[in-house]
Amino acid sequence: MEMEIVMARFNKILAVIDPAALEQKSLQRAILLAHKTGASITAFLTIYDFSYELTTMLSVDERETMRQAVVDDRTDWLESIIQPLCDGAISIDIKVVWHNRPFESILFEVVENNYDIIVKGTKQHDTLKSVIFTPTDWHLLRKSPVPVLLVKDHDWPEDGNIIAAVDAGTEDDEHQNLNVKMTHMALKFSELLNGHVHLVNSYPGTPVNIAIEIPEFDPVSYTEAVKKHHTDSMHAHAKQFPIDVNHLYIREGLPENVIPDVANEIDAELVIIGTVGRTGITAALIGNTAEHVIDKLDCDVLALKPDGFECPIKR
Template sequence: MSIYNKILVVANVNNEPQPALARAMQLARKSVSKSNITFFLSIYDFSYEMTSMLSIDERDAMRKGVIQQRCAWMNEVAKPYIDDSVNFEVKVVWHNRPYEAIVSEVFAGEHDILIKATRKHDILESVIFTPTDWHLLRKAPCPVLLVKEHEWPENGHVVASVHVGSENPVHIELNDCIVEQVKNLCGRLDAKPYLVNSYPVTPANITIELPEFDPTTYTDAVRGHHLKAMKALRQKHSIDEEFTRVEQGLPEDVIPSIVQELSAGLVILGTTGRTGISAVFIGNTAEHVIDKINCDVLALKPKGFISPLDPNQTA
């Protein structure tokens, strides 16, 4: 079970408010031991690379000057958030691909979790993810927490999306990981965990193609299978039945509906991927769910996940 004591926070360079840093401190203050927070930024200006009139040493000096300015700014904006309860470090690197720089730092610092602010759509109240966000969700080797500018309420709710209908070992292990994470976070935040699972609606065309098919019996059987699997999961992890939900429908409809009903501050999702090879991807279900929810998102990888940016896998 992760305790999230080595936290990498990506600076929000476009704003003085730093919701990711605020969230990191919220987690750190609930830790049983002193946490380490690295406040990180990747910067790049192509004009510095194209200035032919300057020597290499002069260009290096200009880059170092920009980095020092950013470090000073980050130390300043961090002051309202940081206190003596954490070990705090600012780090700025020069890199033309932010997500690669961030993932490299995750590996180099052996961070337990990556926290980054994401945009909130003012009209639809949904979370809008940038290309960097999606790269991090797909390629970061550690849990990725994408946050909005709001507080997690004490005694609030954390929704964990589990896939109990599957007998795939990857999904089974990921379910266990998700439940352990939600218990850990709820313990830190005095929040209530909710395990949510959806099962598919019976396709309407089956009754046309198979007249003898009984959709009611089939639906009852599918629901029974999912309820039985959810019971096994909650009992395995000592979760009360009142904190589990099994609903009919698509995950991208069921999960946002329950999130809204509970006014949840956080959703935990598993992201599926091809394990053991470099071609990894986030599952379509997770993408569709993320597009519709209006709260923070914690994305977890399956056991055995190998990032395509893992330096140990580079040929």
């Protein structure tokens, strides 16, 4: 019996503006989504001038006047960018915030005003022709309670391919629920973009140390058993949704290799992944598999948290 699909809703989009970019990729993606969904957009810019720290000899009023002048200047700049993009069919508001930690200001805005998704552009390295992720990107991936869409340079054509990178072999309830959430989201975007949903699952190879230390260990039988478990689990998961069985990919290897390989093969326009939101020393030492995957992808990435995740950033 097929599961009833509860589609995600996008009513409010927060498009993060990059003050150093000539082309605002986040705003372009947000406008495309708004045209498809009817959502409103807030173009959100965080600014901070560190010379402000050197004005302690000024009065409180003088400091506030200086700060407001910078905010007004950036607001006028943002209005000049948005005006040519407004066609009357969508609503775009402007919000410029003075804050020295951009990711905190973004998360405050999301939580306080109930946004449904954050859209943020990535930076392009001029010499290496690769994407550079900023500390703000990583903080948002780990701490945002709502989906984060990181925009690269890949187009979003009609009839394109969308990947949900599931962990079908897991027996953990949180990860299973996240698999369902990612698949729902992939179906939502396939509906919006008239695209095709693909599910990708990687599974580990035979541990070399076991094969060496235990002579009677049969690595071939072990690998076949692991593959069968992940294949059966993937098919059981996919049966809950209207997904073509030919669009299931179950491959041996690390997620950071398997997912980008499949994305390149089918020229995916969007990859949806789950993030567990590690913080502190654990994140610094271990890192996050999702982040390693994102580094290797050329297309847009949508990162989701498990249900019940709470933003660790509080005012």
